[in-house]
Amino acid sequence: MADRRFDDAQYLRRSKKNKYANGAMYLGGLVLDILLKAKLLEEHPWLQNPPGDLARRPASERRLHALCYREHDLIGILDRLSRRTLDRLDSAGLLKTLKKLCGTWTIHVRYSPRTSEISEAADFLNRVREVREWLK
Amino acid sequence: MAEVNTHSGSFARRIREALRAGLAEGGIEARVETQKVRTTRLHRVIVSAPQFEQLRPSERQDLAWRIIDQRFSPDEQLLISMILTLTPDELEGG
Numbered sequence: 001m002a003d004r005r006f007d008d009a010q011y012l013r014r015s016k017k018n019k020y021a022n023g024a025m026y027l028g029g030l031v032l033d034i035l036l037k038a039k040l041l042e043e044h045p046w047l048q049n050p051p052g053d054l055a056r057r058p059a060s061e062r063r064l065h066a067l068c069y070r071e072h073d074l075i076g077i078l079d080r081l082s083r084r085t086l087d088r089l090d091s092a093g094l095l096k097t098l099k100k101l102c103g104t105w106t107i108h109v110r111y112s113p114r115t116s117e118i119s120e121a122a123d124f125l126n127r128v129r130e131v132r133e134w135l136k
Numbered sequence: 137m138a139e140v141n142t143h144s145g146s147f148a149r150r151i152r153e154a155l156r157a158g159l160a161e162g163g164i165e166a167r168v169e170t171q172k173v174r175t176t177r178l179h180r181v182i183v184s185a186p187q188f189e190q191l192r193p194s195e196r197q198d199l200a201w202r203i204i205d206q207r208f209s210p211d212e213q214l215l216i217s218m219i220l221t222l223t224p225d226e227l228e229g230g
Contacts, residue, residue, distance in 0.1 A: 060175065075218045078217060078218065079173050079176060079178055079180075079217045086214065090214065095214070096201055096205075096213070099216075099217070099219075100194065100197040100198065100201055103193070103197045103219055103220060103221065104193045104197050106218075106220065107193040107196075107220065108193055111220075111222055111226040111229065112193060112222075116192075120192050120194060123194060124194060
């Protein structure tokens with residue numbers, strides 16, 4: 001799924017048209033969203049078969065469930081990844097890149113009305129490609 | 137990894153001061169707020185400045201994290217979960 005979204009983003013990037021830059025960046029962020037959610041599922045296997053009555057579960061579990069199934073909150077997921085995963089990312093020199101990507105994407109989709117340029121999308125996707133290999 | 141001994145309040149204050157001072161060196165008058173992420177040792181940072189209008193979101197991120205990189209140890213940096221870099225208009229409309 002992440003590979004397909006990345007290919008979609010690259011297709012838009014290759015158009016070299018600024019009007020597709022926002023779409024390319026949006027899809028690039030979804031690649032991170034999918035891969036980070038996969039990490040959450042790996043670290044919290046119960047999320048793969050969540051209990052039916054979530055309302056009775058602790059708030060922390062309800063939050064994890066929402067992050068995994070209902071939201072596209074990259075920073076929220078990052079905050080809840082295990083120390084071990086973060087340390088491994090950091091050792092690979094990719095943690096800061098990932099934090100910047102999550103920050104950029106969050107600004108892009110939640111706050112900024114501006115239209116990106118295709119060069120910006122290309123730079124964003126290049127960085128996504130770096131961390132994608134590690135997160136797979 | 138070495139354990140970082142940071143008092144949460146003073147650590148947050150250091151983040152705010154470092155970003156304000158670092159950005160001011162580049163002519164950016166920023167407002168900086170920090171939030172503690174519940175149930176964790178992490179801090180989130182929100183920086184707003186009108187001058188960000190001239191910068192792409194990725195450039196703002198590079199700038200803010202470069203300042204943090206210069207003034208905090210690698211272990212301390214791990215305690216900063218994210219830095220949102222917004223213009224006042226973006227912050228208002230978000």
